[in-house]
Amino acid sequence: MTDSAKQFPLVTVAVVSYEQENDLYGCLDSVLMQDYPNLELLLCDDGSRSFDSAKIREYVDAHKRTNLQNFGLYHRSENGGTVFNCNAAVSNASGEIVKILAADDRLYAPDTISLIATQFREHPALILAGRGCCYLRDGTHTEQYYPTGNEILRMKGADPDEMLRLLCTRPWSCILAPAAAFRKDVFSETGLFDTSYRYLEDWPFWIKASAMGIPIHICEQVFVWYRFGGVSSLQEKSGAAATVQRTFLQECRQVLTREGIPRMKSTGGPWCVLQCRLSIDILHMREVRALDWAGWPRFRRFRYLLEHLPALLYQKILGAIGNSKYLPWKFALPFLLAGCLFAAIWAAFGPGVWKSLCGGAAIVCGAAAAGYFLANGILCAVNSWLRLKFDAK
Incomplete structure (x- = not known):
């Protein structure tokens, strides 16, 4: 390996897309403008109906710089789901470092990949997780950062056991997947993302890695513009989008039921098990509020809130701690x-x-x-x- 390859190992940015043609080119621009000198770009499309491979190749050829060593394009004829598409991205990546990026997200700045490579060079970690800043569907940038400052502080320096407890006692993954990156070697230890899920690739992976004793390096740097309004966002949806979000939230409950509760029973104790159960209840509340609430009569809503009052209070407390606020x-x-x-x-x-x-x-x-x-x-x-x-x- 040359000195240059040691200092600047190949980094693969794998863009995963499905029916996101309007957002795709902005995402590609954020990758093509990177200043890192040794870059690979992959585009893995999961069966979009309107996908013009020739147009995309022409666009990349017209806008690429000398630092782009390779561009690969993979288009499936059928939709296999987020997990399958991410696994295809990892399998086809040639880089020592892999960054998966959804087509409706953006790298935060032209030096983002350089910052990621520097973090991996300075820390012997297999997994790196930073922060993301939210932007809205209309392109408006906000000042909402995920994870929040307090969540970052709780995760920084956490050993795998402590990280496992955080991952299993919250109604959300405390690690933002769009702001994460991997050494490809980690998948030799953990295997690829769990294909028993269709849309949830990250949360089961974080839990598995932490349970295996693999540290996750947490940093405060912002790596991505994260679009609010995707499958994980709590918004009222209808039709196919509602079906996808319901499945996603059910998979979130499933990972805590299948992975969280058994692991907390063996390593966390009764309080952690209770937190995990309350988190499962909160995820059910998210599903109801996003997809069923509008059609319910007031009495049914009131009764539901009373039945789930402990989970509601736990959610408020977690939100208050995470955002450095207090209960209203x-x-x-x-x-x-x-x-x-x-x-x-x-x-x-x-x-x-x-x-x-x-x-x-x-x-x-x-x-x-x-x-x-x-x-x-x-x-x-x-x-x-x-x-x-x-x-x-």
């Missing part, structure tokens, strides 16, 4: 008002059953409000600790 005070207001009302009725009644019932109700409402304020106090302490940890770094 409006959630405590009904308990405070109800407690005051029951206390007033209790004071007005003489001794008897109604007085006892109202007194009990006032105590329950007061305890709920106190628990709410206690939860916010804990959130305040956690956020302050994470911020001190961040400042120390």
